[in-house]
Amino acid sequence: MTDDPLPPLRDVIALHGLSPRKALGQNFLLDLNLTRAIARRAGDLTQTDVLEVGPGPGGLTRALLAEGARKVVAVERDARCLPALAEISAAYPGRLDVIEGDALKVDLSGHLSTPYRIIANLPYNVGTELLVRWLTPDNWPPEWSSLTLMFQREVAERIVAAPGSKAYGRLSILGQWRVESKIVMELNPQAFTPPPKVHSAVVQLERRDTPRYPADPAKLERVVSAAFGQRRKMLRQSLKGVMPDVETVLTGLGIAPTRRAETLTLEEFCAIARAI
Structure with missing residues (x-):
């Protein structure tokens, strides 16, 4: 100095x-x-x-x-x-x-x-x-x-x-x-x-040399953009264009399809991205 x-x-x-x-x-x-x-x-x-x-x-x-x-x-x-x-x-x-x-x-x-x-x-x-x-x-x-x-x-x-x-x-x-x-x-x-x-x-x-949770960056970006692009809608609606059978996938991950984007943790977003 x-x-x-x-x-x-x-x-x-x-x-x-x-x-x-x-x-x-x-x-x-x-x-x-x-x-x-x-x-x-x-x-x-x-x-x-x-x-x-x-x-x-x-x-x-x-x-x-x-x-x-x-x-x-x-x-x-x-x-x-x-x-x-x-x-x-x-x-x-x-x-x-x-x-x-x-x-x-x-x-x-x-x-x-x-x-x-x-x-x-x-x-x-x-x-x-x-x-x-x-x-x-x-x-x-x-x-x-x-x-x-x-x-x-x-x-x-x-x-x-x-x-x-x-x-x-x-x-x-x-x-x-x-x-x-x-x-x-x-x-x-x-x-x-x-x-x-x-x-x-x-x-x-x-x-961080490695991400906090594993996920493909492009898929995570798709999920996050779709979810927050319609943040007032439930996930079953906002993620409809990201994956088929969105309700089945979310339920299988233990995530209620009626939740909204702002309630999801980073870990949950990464889990959704891995499921695509």
């Missing part, structure tokens, strides 16, 4: 004219004490590479480097932020690579040593899509070892939600089947510039 040698973020933003853009889902976190607290939630970074998406003016980037990250690869689509990030790179020689581009499209092969960590204050407009991609790679275990991500609190609560709660859904299954997930930090809107209309939370997701 080192002291940050760079100017305050407010000065950097003023110098480079970096007013946040709503179209890019930008809400800058300027308090370096908070960004370093987020970096520490990810654990010891001294022996690992880190992928950061949407660094903006570099508040979290600076924290990751100051907390000892071996190397940070930052993907930023807003060209206005590149000069500020270049200044950070100069202050930490050889430890920051900045890639200009869309994180949904950029090819990161060759940039990171595996397993790496992903740590990011994700842009609100692409955060959930990125998370789903990271949780559903073609091969498991993935190249990353953990995800430390900031979301709207509502999204964070969906990731860790338990059966029976209103937040429980498809994202809960994805966030708990092959990873250990927990909310490790909450932030109020006033921590950001501009303040968003919602509270935020940081979720820590630690990779």
Whole structure:
């Protein structure tokens, strides 16, 4: 861990004219004490590479480097932020690579040593899509070892939600089947510039090398999507298109066909997927 040698973020933003853009889902976190607290939630970074998406003016980037990250690869689509990030790179020689581009499209092969960590204050407009991609790679275990991500609190609560709660859904299954997930930090809107209309939370997701319960990913996705796609309907109706004789299959698994998706445990969803 080192002291940050760079100017305050407010000065950097003023110098480079970096007013946040709503179209890019930008809400800058300027308090370096908070960004370093987020970096520490990810654990010891001294022996690992880190992928950061949407660094903006570099508040979290600076924290990751100051907390000892071996190397940070930052993907930023807003060209206005590149000069500020270049200044950070100069202050930490050889430890920051900045890639200009869309994180949904950029090819990161060759940039990171595996397993790496992903740590990011994700842009609100692409955060959930990125998370789903990271949780559903073609091969498991993935190249990353953990995800430390900031979301709207509502999204964070969906990731860790338990059966029976209103937040429980498809994202809960994805966030708990092959990873250990927990909310490790909450932030109020006033921590950001501009303040968003919602509270935020940081979720820590630690990779499991094997899923919590066996199931084919594609079949589990079919079951979960169908069940929560019609979550107000009983399973005998919502899963009708997924398998023939749905009531017989569910009864054989000890699952009442009259139950609804939000009452099923992860283990039960995996059992249904195995029965297809």
